[in-house]
Amino acid sequence: xxxxxxxxxxxxxxxxxxxxxxxxxxxxxxxxxxxxxxxxxxxxxxxxxxxxxxxxxxxxxxxxxxxxxxxxxxxxxxxxxxxxxxxxxxxxxxxxxxxxxxxxxxxxxxxxxxxxxxxxxxxxxxxxxxxxxxxxxxxxxxxxxxxxxxxxxxxxxxxxxxxxxxxxxxxxxxxxxxxxxxxxxxxxxxxxxxxxxxxxxxxxxxxxxxxxxxxxxxxxxxxxxxxxxxxxxxxxxxxxxxxxxxxxxxxxxxxxxxxxxxxxxxxxxxxxxxxxxxxxxxxxxxxxxxxxxxxxxxxxxxxxxxxxxxxxxxxxxxxxxxxxxxxxxxxxxxxxxxxxxxxxxxxxxxxxxxxxxxxxxxxxxxxxxxxxxxxxxxxxxxxxxxxxxxxx
Numbered sequence: 001x002x003x004x005x006x007x008x009x010x011x012x013x014x015x016x017x018x019x020x021x022x023x024x025x026x027x028x029x030x031x032x033x034x035x036x037x038x039x040x041x042x043x044x045x046x047x048x049x050x051x052x053x054x055x056x057x058x059x060x061x062x063x064x065x066x067x068x069x070x071x072x073x074x075x076x077x078x079x080x081x082x083x084x085x086x087x088x089x090x091x092x093x094x095x096x097x098x099x100x101x102x103x104x105x106x107x108x109x110x111x112x113x114x115x116x117x118x119x120x121x122x123x124x125x126x127x128x129x130x131x132x133x134x135x136x137x138x139x140x141x142x143x144x145x146x147x148x149x150x151x152x153x154x155x156x157x158x159x160x161x162x163x164x165x166x167x168x169x170x171x172x173x174x175x176x177x178x179x180x181x182x183x184x185x186x187x188x189x190x191x192x193x194x195x196x197x198x199x200x201x202x203x204x205x206x207x208x209x210x211x212x213x214x215x216x217x218x219x220x221x222x223x224x225x226x227x228x229x230x231x232x233x234x235x236x237x238x239x240x241x242x243x244x245x246x247x248x249x250x251x252x253x254x255x256x257x258x259x260x261x262x263x264x265x266x267x268x269x270x271x272x273x274x275x276x277x278x279x280x281x282x283x284x285x286x287x288x289x290x291x292x293x294x295x296x297x298x299x300x301x302x303x304x305x306x307x308x309x310x311x312x313x314x315x316x317x318x319x320x321x322x323x324x325x326x327x328x329x330x331x332x333x334x335x336x337x338x339x340x341x342x343x344x345x346x347x348x349x350x351x352x353x354x355x356x357x358x359x360x361x362x363x364x365x366x367x368x369x370x371x372x373x374x375x376x377x378x379x380x381x382x383x384x385x386x387x388x389x390x391x392x
Contacts, residue, residue: 001042003236004190011035011147012240019244032142032244039147043113052093052110053118060122061140064129073130079283082126087311090119095318114150116315120272123279125158132159146246148237152230154251154271164246174242182239189232193225200225201375207387215388222375223368227255230269259351259359261332264367265309272312281308302337306330313374321373321381328370 001008015035022028044050063082092103093115100106112118121144129135139162149156197203201218204210234251241248251271258264265273281304288300306327313326351359376384 001039003233004186007042008039011039015147016240016243028245029138029142032146033138036142036145036147036150040113040145040150046110048108048110049112053112056089056112056118056122057141057144060125060144061137064126064135064140067126068130068135079127079279083123083279086119086122087315090116091314091318098318114152117150117153117155118144120155120275121158124155124275127279128158132162135162146241148240148244149248152233152237153269154234154237154249155275156248156271157275160249161246178239178242180239181235181242185232185235185237185239187232188228188235193228193232196221196225196228201372201384202377204384205377207376207380207384210387212388212390215384219369219372219384219388220365221368222371223364226371227252256364257356257360258363259356260336260363261329261366262336264363265312265329272315276308276312280311281305284308298337302334305333305337309333317374319374319379321376321379325370325373328373332366 255267309330310326
């Protein structure tokens with residue numbers, strides 16, 4: 001059920017109308033769950049996928065329930081263990097050849113739609129479940145499976161999501177802005193992005209026999225096309241959720257105005273980068289600050305920047321190109337930290353309009369070209385870069 005299909009439009013219309021007609025929060029929760037199941041049923045076409053998804057949902061919920069009933073806050077090591085286990089599960093599931101043949105999915109590969117986002121939601125639920133006064137299985141399922149965002153985000157936090165059911169639905173003033181946003185999303189994703197796919201890096205099937213100018217145009221357009229596609233999807237999801245009376249966090253904040261890679265990742269896919277910051281980077285920094293010598297704090301925290309960027313890249317895919325992408329961006333983040341660390345105090349000056357524009361362009365070009373590492377067809381990024389530089 002794609003977002004531009006008639007069944008999805010009917011499902012979304014039913015969700016909006018019924019959610020606004022039903023007065024009881026419990027009835028709205030039941031309605032949302034039913035619609036979530038209908039949506040997912042069009043993607044879960046195998047018994048294995050259904051069983052794996054059900055197993056993940058049950059295990060994560062029971063772990064959260066135990067956390068609440070014991071009334072104990074997990075230690076940093078406990079949180080780290082949970083996150084590592086969930087990420088290991090994600091990597092093994094997405095790449096059955098990883099650690100083959102001991103990988104349980106090597107002989108029985110299973111595809112679960114939206115699994116990367118489900119893992120992040122699992123982490124958010126487990127980290128925040130004790131902070132919610134009322135947290136039941138129905139709320140948990142709706143959070144994990146919310147159909148407007150289950151495929152590609154944004155990744156809402158558990159606490160703000162479940163606390164919205166008792167809040168009155170927005171008034172008529174939200175309708176036109178939400179409809180306008182949905183329309184913009186459809187235009188960005190399905191009218192522009194989808195029709196320009198042939199001009200992206202993924203549209204180049206044979207770099208060696210493609211004109212160098214075409215390769216460069218495709219590489220420089222790549223980030224813009226991904227933004228059109230991804231932000232278009234998010235606009236649709238946020239708009240539909242808003243009309244249902246549920247607020248979903250923003251995922252982009254003018255990323256193309258970023259003047260360096262650090263700022264770019266603070267503005268791009270905000271829901272993911274903030275989760276990585278709060279549940280991985282910050283806990284690592286706390287351990288470093290409490291368990292290591294003061295002289296080691298800065299180099300270890302700087303190294304953590306690099307590690308988190310590699311994890312972000314591997315979350316998207318486990319091929320070598322993703323690792324190199326993460327390492328490259330991580331090293332640039334390290335360079336930024338080194339520059340800031342050794343810059344004389346008081347030496348920071350505001351950028352002029354021309355300088356800001358120049359750094360923003362350089363940041364865009366760097367990110368867009370580096371995306372060749374994971375967008376090149378069949379992982380042929382070395383061949384693509386060689387052809388860009390005029391090599392045979």
